[in-house]
Amino acid sequence: AILRDWVRLSRHDLALASHGYVLAAEEQMRRRAVLALMDADGVDIQMLVRDFGRLASALDPLWRRLRECGWVELADDGRRLRLTSLGMEHSDTVAPLFYSQSTLARFCSFLKATV
Numbered sequence: 001a002i003l004r005d006w007v008r009l010s011r012h013d014l015a016l017a018s019h020g021y022v023l024a025a026e027e028q029m030r031r032r033a034v035l036a037l038m039d040a041d042g043v044d045i046q047m048l049v050r051d052f053g054r055l056a057s058a059l060d061p062l063w064r065r066l067r068e069c070g071w072v073e074l075a076d077d078g079r080r081l082r083l084t085s086l087g088m089e090h091s092d093t094v095a096p097l098f099y100s101q102s103t104l105a106r107f108c109s110f111l112k113a114t115v
Contacts, residue, residue, distance in 0.1 A: 042082025
């Protein structure tokens with residue numbers, strides 16, 4: 001029933017969000033960073049700074065920890081961080097590391113409400 005209903009939706013209906021919340025600028029930056037990191041090209045740190053300014057520095061401690069663990073490396077161009085082979089093996093663990101405290105709190109509240 002769920003799939004049948006989804007297939008019947010128009011392009012307009014599919015363009016509208018039916019759940020979730022509006023992301024603050026820092027949450028948008030975190031989302032873009034983790035999605036780019038999961039891409040083979042990696043995340044362009046200069047792009048994050050250009051698009052999000054000083055907010056991008058909020059991820060510096062996380063980048064440092066991921067490099068220390070050997071999960072990310074600086075690409076040859078010196079601008080991008082990308083997952084290493086080890087990082088790819090643990091990519092399901094990497095993404096949640098980007099969640100902010102407020103996102104984790106919302107997630108926990110959601111889980112409590114649905115149990």
